Amino acid sequence: MTNNLKNNISNSNMENVVVFGTGNFGKIVVRAIVDCGIKITKICDSNTSNWGTFFCGYPVVGPDELTENDVVYLATNISNRKFLRKICRDKNIQSVFDVDNILRESSWPSYHGELDLEWSLDRAQEVIDLYLFDIASETELPLLKVKSLDVVLTERCSLKCVDCSNLMQYYQKPIGAEVEVLVESLEHFFVTVDYVSEIRLIGGEPLVSKNVERVLDTIFAYSNFDKIVLYTNGTVIPKESILKKFQDPRVWVKISDYGPVSRKAQLLADACKSLNINCIHEQVTEWEDVGRILNRDRTLDQNKVVFGNCCVNDTLTLLHGHLYACPFSAHTDNLGVLKNAEADKVNLLDLESLKERIQSIYRDKDVLVACNLCNGRDHIVAKVIAGVQTKLPLRLEVSSA
Ligand code: SF4
Ligand code: SF4
Incomplete structure (x- = not known):
């Protein structure tokens, strides 16, 4: 001992x-x-x-x-x-x-x-x-070391899962991230934080974005990160030049396989194997029931409990030049259903006091405006079948929170 x-x-x-x-x-x-x-x-x-x-x-x-x-x-x-x-x-x-x-x-x-x-x-x-990284970084303040950054490359997806936790099912006209804004946001992030353990490239489906290579090159220019994980639903085989970049040992491809709808999952896994690309191919059968935007009518204290128990309340998410404390907050804001949520996001294009502003949404929050629209993400939340498709986007049933 x-x-x-x-x-x-x-x-x-x-x-x-x-x-x-x-x-x-x-x-x-x-x-x-x-x-x-x-x-x-x-x-x-x-x-x-x-x-x-x-x-x-x-x-x-x-x-x-x-x-x-x-x-x-x-x-x-x-x-x-x-x-x-x-x-x-x-x-x-x-x-x-x-x-x-x-x-x-x-x-x-x-x-x-x-x-x-x-x-x-x-x-x-x-x-x-x-x-261990997270515990160590808490004791190293004022260094700003973050566990992960979710980078949304696009709102577009090749699937339309009715229970998508990133709320793609609500987008009527999904768009890709504007690449210059995305690159500048990433550059500002990397020169501001001291270290980020994991950068996750997500969507929608990130492989439908035209900017995968540009984003990877932007990140590769920095050394203050550990690894890059691209999350894909196994419907797209990327072109050769992208696969080449995936051969960098810091890159991992994570295939979420939802069964028959993930029609190219095995093909992609095989391609990764033959090209020596780090790859995790996971069968995903259920999710937490967190894919609905509904007014929950909780008190502030109740929402603080929901936030406190949430497993993604410090999952920094970069969407259209802004940084949010969680993906639900990012997408509800982007979908236009949040009001008075300015304090819950950071404009990454503005370098002034950027470190302090990132710190404040990463470490200091005890609730977000978005929590009142969210089912919460803890061990208790019910499960739903993963990958069930909807033909039409869902209608937003709340005007704002
Ligand atoms: S594959 Fe499904 S869960 Fe994944 S981003 Fe697309 S809609 Fe969401
Ligand atoms: S809105 Fe609140 S409860 Fe929902 S995922 Fe974000 S931090 Fe968690």
């Missing part, structure tokens, strides 16, 4: 160790804590349907059952750590820890195969790496 971990433990009542969080990440954390010789008493989870059940052999309770003597380990890899800390603070709990040291101290990944995870070893390692 490292001194760091020993200090955490010796200052705390180790009879009351609670792991806050379940899911795949929770399973890894529980095992890592046990691996470090710490005895767990119970699991805490916000999801009411888990209360009274057992997780990894430990009883699951709700946050109301936490007591001030508890020692809480936050087993969450999503962006709700701040919110879980607030719950613990409200219960007067002093001993609340992230699990970065625990993960480093444990013998991960030796026990991956024993855990019954839905995640492959690669996927689990990717999640853990991003988690």
Whole structure:
């Protein structure tokens, strides 16, 4: 056990160790804590349907059952750590820890195969790496290190999924990103942030954009990023010159395969394999039910809870020259249904105080105007079948929020 971990433990009542969080990440954390010789008493989870059940052999309770003597380990890899800390603070709990040291101290990944995870070893390692990156970057302020940037190349898509979480189903006349605006936005972003772990090229379908090569060349001019991931629905085989650029080892092609509609998914996966392109080909059968823009009539405090529990509340999204805290906020604004949302977006074409403005939407928000139109994205949200198509765009049923 490292001194760091020993200090955490010796200052705390180790009879009351609670792991806050379940899911795949929770399973890894529980095992890592046990691996470090710490005895767990119970699991805490916000999801009411888990209360009274057992997780990894430990009883699951709700946050109301936490007591001030508890020692809480936050087993969450999503962006709700701040919110879980607030719950613990409200219960007067002093001993609340992230699990970065625990993960480093444990013998991960030796026990991956024993855990019954839905995640492959690669996927689990990717999640853990991003988690460790995020924890480290919090302690490195004023450096601005961000986990990811979603770059919307186009609103156009070769599919029209009725439950698209990026709201493509609402676009009557989708357009591509104006390339000069996109390039300038990216340049301003890269000269402003200190580091970005993952840049995700998305749409719509990014491979229907004419600007994939120009965007890649723009990003390749910088070195303060780790990798570029292009998300595709497996309907388009890119031309040779694009495939050549994908051979850069920093680029990954992620194919979301929705079954028969993703008609070229296997072909694309095979092409990537033969050209030595990093590629992940995933069968996707269900999504969270987050594809509707509806007025939810929540109070501000209720919306703060929805935001706090949301797994994408710090997913920076670049759309038409503006940066948003999440894709739902970006597209509801672009679709014209937000008002008074100026404070929820950053104009990337303006360099003045850009670092501070990005910081403010990345770290300092506790709610967005868009949250009142959104179903929220947490572990509790219902599931829908992925890739179901609609012939006609959906009608917007709200005027503004
Ligand atoms: S493939 Fe479906 S989910 Fe993906 S961007 Fe297009 S409409 Fe949305
Ligand atoms: S609008 Fe709010 S709840 Fe919905 S995805 Fe964005 S941050 Fe999450």
